[in-house]
Amino acid sequence: MLTFAAAVLFLIITPGPGVMTTAGFGAAYGFRASLSYVVGLFIGTNLVMLAVMTGLAAVLLSVPGLRLVLLVLSVGYLLYLAALIALAGARVAFIEARSAPGVMRGVLLQAINPKAYAVNTSLITGFNYAPDAFLFEMFTKALILNAIWIPIHLAWLWAGAALHRLNLPHSTQRAINILMALSMLGVVALALWSASRVKA
Template sequence: MLTFAAAVFFLIITPGPGVMTTAGFGAAYGFRPSLAYVLGLFIGTNLVMLSVMTGLAAIILSVPWLRSVLMICSVAYLLYLATRIAFAGARIAFTEAKSPPGVVGGVLLQAINPKAYAVNTSLITGFNYAPDAFLFEMITKALILNTIWIPIHLAWLWAGASLHRLNLSERTQRRINMAMALSMLGVVALALWSAKQAAG
């Protein structure tokens, strides 16, 4: 169980779409305005976990064309979120974003987030510590995952919000937002690269 908890910590703390958008929206909009988005990520993570536990994710991801559609949707949505972060507060007509996506935005990201499925699949199907008590293992895994997931994401949100609270000049804040958005694009590139490696 301790090995499982350690694996959860290291897999969740590493930057992925959820973590990067959490920090990015924290930096762009502040802590409280971004909490609804993090709540959506939390709900979405648990829905993905449930789909892995029930085998639904395995069925969906076993269909090549459907997997490709999910990847395309994921990349498109990540690009959209990167744009929201990059132009937060910018006075550029159609690109201005005054608030981060809410609960639905967080749920949607996790529903099409390749890392969410990969992490949950490796954690739920691996590290079997109660092979004769499936229900007990699934419930305790869910509790451990959530116990670690919540403080890690709140810490990333706080880290991003700390930048927001510094009351930096508009130019500096815009540069920070752009840096966060570029980091998101790096995550998108990694997702595409890993998908290509898995296909090849």
């Protein structure tokens, strides 16, 4: 169980779409305004976990072409969220970025987030510590995952919000928002590179 908990900590704390958007929205809009988005990520993560536990995710991802569709949707949505972060406080013709995303956007990200499926699959199907008690193992794994997931994401949100609370000049805050958005794009590029390596 301790090995499982260590694996959860390592896999969740590393930058991915969830933590990057959490920190980015925290920096752009502040802690309280972005908290509902993190609630959405939490709900979405648990839905993905349930899909993995029940085998639904394996069935869906075995459909030819669905992985590619998931990747395209994920990249497109991450680009949109990166634009929201970069343009926070700005008013431009093609996007309004004056308020933080809510619960449903967090749920949607996790629903199409390849890392969420990869992490949950490796954690749920691996590290078997109670092979004769499936329900006990699934229940305790869910408890451990959430016990680690919640403080990590709140810490990332707090770190981003700490920048927001500094009341920096508008130009400096805009530069930070753009930097956070570019960091997200780096994660997207890494995901695409990783996917291409798997295909090769």
